[in-house]
Amino acid sequence: MPEHAISPTRVQDYPEWYQQVVKAADLAEQSPVRGCMVIKPHGYAVWERMQGILDGMFKATGHQNAYFPLFIPLSYLEKEAEHVEGFAKECAVVTHHRLELGPDGRLIPTGKLEEPLVVRPTSETIIGAMYAKWIQSWRDLPVLINQWANVVRWEMRPRVFLRTAEFLWQEGHTAHATREEAVEETLRMLDVYATFAERDLAMPVIKGPKTAGERFPGAVDTYSIEAMMQDGKALQAGTSHFLGQNFAKAQEIKFAGQSGQEEYCWTTSWGVSTRLIGAVIMTHSDDDGLVLPPRIAPTQVVILPIHRTDEERTAVLDACRVLERELAATTYAHEPVRAKIDARDMRGGDKVWQHVKQGVPVRVEIGPRDLASGAVSVTRRDRPPKERTSVPLAQFATEVPQLLGEIQQGLFEKARAFRDAKSARLATQADILDFFAEAAGKGGFAHVHVADDPAVTALLDPLKVTVRCIPMEGPDEPGNCAVTGRPVPRASVLARSY
């Protein structure tokens, strides 16, 4: 057998490795429709974990879920000029509402719609139209709503999870009486995303505002969390937008203030998508397949019975069930430990490798020898696949929360160390050119002072590098732009990106 379960390896061919991991872990596959993916049960289970945690965080910050239509009247999208411009190129449009059987047996779209409907690429416009009706008084504010939905953006170059024509996401849309409140909301939700990414996905992120060119169409400010993938590229893992009064003015979202005057609302929107699954894959996985952080692993501990004879089978399975119950009664991250017995009738090696490739954090084997010695064999996904330790059975269940915590923490620290090792503080234009030279092992995050200026873009464009964000943590450290020499208050993060 090859040395690794995944071929090619990361260093051999990173994009192909990514696709092979998705396939080996049985997360998703290509659909008959270009750019769309079928999310398979294991992939969807990971998404459900993410949804569950995020949804709890949204509720805890005062939001409610609702659902708005998939179809948006074309005229709605036309209302905000920048918004139109940003999304026009990638919209799926519904123009007919009936099919008729043609003479050659083919179905022909008929029943032309008076007004074409756009399949939502995002829902600012339709939600704004509803908010305009719902909001009359300052007493109606704030409106804090989230929706879990699918959206469609007709992308030119799709990649599973990272950029698909249709994807699943959540979009929060809020309306406030004051600018301050809306800005506060924007930053609060950015923090929610950053906490979720770091605590649950074990994925270190950099928070910060985007430059004008990278802003959401129609937003006043866009903030993102940026993560580094194992090829040194940046991935925008979540965004939070302060929309100012742009959409409110375009859509007449107004309210009567406390002194009776009519004012426009201040709105925000924020979202994360199934792209996060891609982010997790590219942050933690190795040449043996997927590696899942315990907090989002659908199964945290898989119990593998090992037996030959029927008597052994009975005894071993009994022990497995006892352990499964013990684990379910144990808690990690305020939830019962998710343990599962895999008693499928297949060869041990194949079964074990399946769980390796699917990223299950902990594998426990129980066989006759373990029963005799009162122990279990434990392997961790963050360690080499053949590194086994024997743990006294009585001890194992009580130690599992700590073990899962160690794995979770270890993954985060490993990812952070990787990112930091591939990050540098740069000062000059020559530094930038050198840092992003095509040589192997080069690239990553460059922290450098740059102005939001065409001269900077002109330097970065040929390098395929963009300003990812302007990190907002820590005090201002003024410096001079590496390109224009103009003073700027903070350094930016430059990187190639997905």
Place this chain on the structure above:
RNA sequence: CGGGGCGUAGCGCAGUCUGGCUAGCGCGCUUGGUUUGGGACCAAGAGGUCGAGAGUUCGAAUCUCUCCGCCCCGACCA
């Protein structure tokens, strides 16, 4: 949409240049047996409109044209 590569069984591929027996191989799958603490072995079997359509030909996976899809690199994006 531009440049490059590819499309043959579930997966990975050979065969295509130079048209010709019934389209092959490895893995996987099914059944039986031997095995079993880390990707087993033996045997038997199932599985293909060779991406689609049109054309050339006595004959097309193979030649010609058109189309479709996938991957990589650009332009665009969560």
